[in-house]
Amino acid sequence: MRLFIALICSACLLTSALAGPMVHHIEFVTPRAGQRGTTVEVTIEGAFIKEAREVLFYRPGIRCTEVKALPSLPGPRSTMHGGFVADKVQCRFEIDADCPLGLHPFKLRTATELTTLSTFAVTRFPIVKEAQEDQPVPMNSAVLGRMDTHQVGDVDVYRVTGRKGEHLSVEVDSVWLTEKFYAGSEFDLTVRILDASGKELARNDDSALHLQDPVLSTILPADGEYRVEVKQRIFNSGGNCYYLAHIGSNHRPLAVYPAGGMKGEKLAATLLGDPAGDEAVQVTLPVQTGDFAFNDSMASPLMMRVSEFPNVLEAKEADETSVSALPAALNGRIEAANDADSFRVKAKAGDRWRVRVFARSLGTPLDPRLSIRKADAETDDITADDSTLPDRDLWAMSRQIQRKELMDPAVVWEPKADGDYLINITDMRGLGDPTSVYRIEVEPVRDEINTFIQARVIDMVECPRLTSIAVPQGGRWTVNVNLVDAPGSSYEGELDLVAQGLPKGVRMIAPRVLAGKRQVPVQFIADAGTKPQTTLISITCKTTDGTPLLSRSQQSFPFLGHSGGHAWHSFVVDHYAFAVTEPAPYQIDVEQPMIPLSQNGELTLPVKITRKPGFDEDIEHQFDWVPPGVEGEPTLTIPAGKNEGTLRLSASASAAPGTYRLAMTASTTGGSYYLGAGRIRTSAAFIDVTVAPPYIALKSNPSAVRRGEKAQVVWDIEHKKPFEGEADATLLGLPKGVSVVNTPKLKVGDKQLIFEISASTESLLGQYKELSCEITVTERGQEIRQRVGKAILRVDPALLQTSSSSR
The missing domain is CATH 2.60.40.10 (Immunoglobulins)
Known part of the structure; x- marks a missing residue:
């Protein structure tokens, strides 16, 4: 496997x-x-x-x-x-x-x-544990049950007593209750409500509100006993399926209209989809904008939105709904098959609007298609179905995570001319439903760059060795922080990262984020006296020139993933978990290089381990982040009993010149090598590594040598940067049977570099196009290796010798 x-x-x-x-x-x-x-x-x-x-x-x-x-x-x-x-x-x-x-x-x-x-x-309900078949449970309780997936016919039945006209509402959490990161809980449960005679009153398998997990409600026709049946919809023998079944007399609407309003207002709304009919309510909205979970007596909430701009409700009897001004939140329902709603807005050329639809993300069955066109035009300027990731505020998530939010379109709209425009919405399948509520938020585009932490391991499972932040007392921890621009954000300058919520005694060192770069290593340092603890922190961006910028943090945790598939369930948080742990039993240090890393060159870095008394285990070390064009040597191990090692960096010809901050991370070798569980990790202090242009450039004309003879490979030298003393030169890429006769030295001012070569009588014939040179310069006591040049060598057959007898 x-x-x-x-x-x-x-x-x-x-x-x-x-x-x-x-x-x-x-x-x-x-x-x-x-x-x-x-x-x-x-x-x-x-x-x-x-x-x-x-x-x-x-x-x-x-x-x-x-x-x-x-x-x-x-x-x-x-x-x-x-x-x-x-x-x-x-x-x-x-x-x-x-x-x-x-x-x-x-x-x-x-x-x-x-x-x-x-x-x-x-x-909200008291917990009842599954204990027997056909188990009586009180109304308004939550049953913690288990489906034995090794039994195809395993069915759990709960008896509950109700009164005529009373609700019986059931919500079963199974997929959304899972704690499995990677497979083993792909269960699909279904629920039925039966009367005392066994007649089915209601059933549900999947729901728009909870996707794979069922939600249903019915009005009881008489006083008496009823049964709630829970069973597998699709048989899966992967193990025990745990679930939480909420069984209550509460109402169970499936949507709320309108699905949001202005912050702080008391919103007149209607609850939709309950078997007793629609219900008018007053919803007091919070002062914080964004998502809001409305709940009264239900087992789970209805999601709503809170904004800074007013609502516009669809005019049901009109072909179009007029919008007096933008920004605004456009609200409506696609209530029947092939229904379509249009909102007429005025816009000016040069305006930039972010237009986001909220429907599936609120748990409604609508699969929205958004289009925008000029009112007197026949073709759309913009059409969108599903969202791209950043448009849904899900920056930290890959396409391997399956979330209903990704079915809601979001676009940046830039009108090409002044005038009236129509914002249109339909169900892309041509369906409709009284609970198909939508909300379209139209607001000005603002510069926004957000941070997230994510490791590219298989199926995006959580990888503590790359995404956790656990700083040892008196030690360091380095993590790569990613940045992503919100749709329409146009800021292109340099950025600084700012941490909020760090404990006393902890500081963050974050290199400045250069223009256009979107990943940077960030290091946390805890003083030796900082007490072990946990907290939540955020890391946000700020501009270096004072330009206003919005910035938030996000991290995602997918569950129920499969190789090459999509996670069925995920959790997205807006803070990073942070810990100060007990001291690590060792410290790692890397010597600050005094020389640059040359393009097409290598740099060797000495590493030192300081062990605490009694600790003598193998220590792995590596660079977890290097700039584009630079490669770190694969993980190396300093074995028990030794305290020193080396690690090499190499730069390609495309590595951008500049100075970069790098940190080496070390870990013990027990536990899990892949995700990192069970290992003790710490980091070296940042070192500055400068990528510099090469000392020389070499060019060569094609060369040839015959078997049994000697020849020269001549390189013309272009000096890029001066160096002291002499440099060693090695010719690389020679075929079998061809060797270098001399070992030339290279000095500043030399015009040519000449290698004498000799071909044996058994050297391989043919043309060889990968000749190059390795130049070794010693500067400040350290060696700098640079590979440079590209040449062609042809190996020809020996000339035939004419004997004296034939003359």
Whole structure:
């Protein structure tokens, strides 16, 4: 299986390294959910977590008040794709009475690591555990159940008592409850509601609101007992399928219209899709703009939007809805098949608007197609169906993550002339539904550059060795930060990175981001006296010339991925998890080079390890980031008992001259080599490496030599940069049987470099086009190697000798 993954990885260019075992710190969280206002004892199982110290939650309202290690397993228990469980930790989670509902992502801080991410669900209902067949459960409860996927006919049935005219609403979280990073939970459950006689009252498999997870609601026809049936829609024998079934008397609308409003306002809205009919509500919107989760008594919220500009509602009886001014939020519904809505707006040439549709991202069934055209034109200026990634504010996500937000179009619109324009929206399938609500936000384009942290490993699984931030006390940690421009952003200058939320005693060193560059290594340093802790931080951009710029942070965590496929579930956060861990048992230092790295050249860097008493393990070291055109030597190991090594950098001819900050990262060699779980990592201090033009350039005319004879390869020298003393020269690329007779030296001012060569009587005949020179210059006690020039050598047969007898 590992070989298969590696081949897919190489063929699809999904990773910068060969794929390896998917070893994650956290594999199981039991129980998977808890009720608001309660304290829950939670067991966490995984690898390399027995020294857990603390739990960091990304969302408010929940905290861990106790962490203690349980006895480790007698032997590892295998999971999927090389993962395993060896350790157990018990935690006490305290959940506030007003804790936000839904999934709460978290990480553990161990003595030396920040673990992979997992989640814990919070529900408004009391938790009931599945215990028997045909199990009675109270109305308004959440059942933690398990589907035995090794049994094709496994069906779970729950009996609940209700009254005539009362709602019976059921929501089952399965895919969205998973904690699996890579395969093993691709389950598709379906739900039915039956009366006492077994008659089906309602069923649901998939839903626009929760995709693979079912949501349904019905009005009970009489007092009495009813059954809720949960079973597999598609059989999957991949293991135990855990789920959380919310069974309540609450209403269950499927959409809200309009799906947003201005910040701070009290919005008159209508709840749609409930079996009891539409319901008018007043929604008080927050003062923060962006996404907003509306909830009253439901098991899960309806997503809405909050903006700084007013709503425009579609005029139902008109062909067009007039919009008095932009910016604005255009709201409507595609209620029937082939329905189409149009909004007439005035725009000027030179304006730049960001136009974003929100429909599937809000959980409605609409699959929107957006078009914009001049009111008196017959063809569209813009047509868009699905979104490109940055347009949906999902900068950190690859196309390997499957999210409904990607089905909502977003464009930058630049009118070519003054006048009236029509913004049109339809369902691209020609479908319609009373709950097919949409919201189109039209706002001016602003400069915006955002940061994200992501490692290009197979299927974008979380890779702590490349994406975590866990700084040892008195040590350093380096991580690559990526930048991405929001649609329409036009700022092209240099940028500085700014960190918010760092603990006292920690500082960040971030090289200035040069114009046009979108990745930079960032280093965090913790003073020796900084206490171990966790927190959430953000890293944003600011311009160096004072130009106003919006900037945010983002990181994504895909779940349920498969090689070459799409993740079924993912979590996106707007802060980075940050930890100060206990001291590393070693320190790595790299000597600052005193000489430049030449284009087409090599540079050798001495590395030193300082070990603490009692620590004598192998240490790997490598550069995790180098500028374009520069390559670092593959990972090298300083073995136990040794404290020094070297690492080479090489630059191609295309490497851009300049000075770059590089940091070497070291790690112990235990644990997972691929994702990094179970290893102790730290970084060397930044060093400045200068890429410089070569000392010389060489040109040569084609040369020839006959078997058994000698000849010369002559290079014309163009001096680019002076050097002291003499440089050594080596001729490379000679065929078998041809050797260099002399070893010429090169001095400043020389016009030619001449190699005497000799061809044996068995030298290989033919034309050889890859001759080049390696020039070695010694400067400030360090050697600089430069490969330069390209020449052609032809090896000819020996001349026939005429004997004296034939004369």
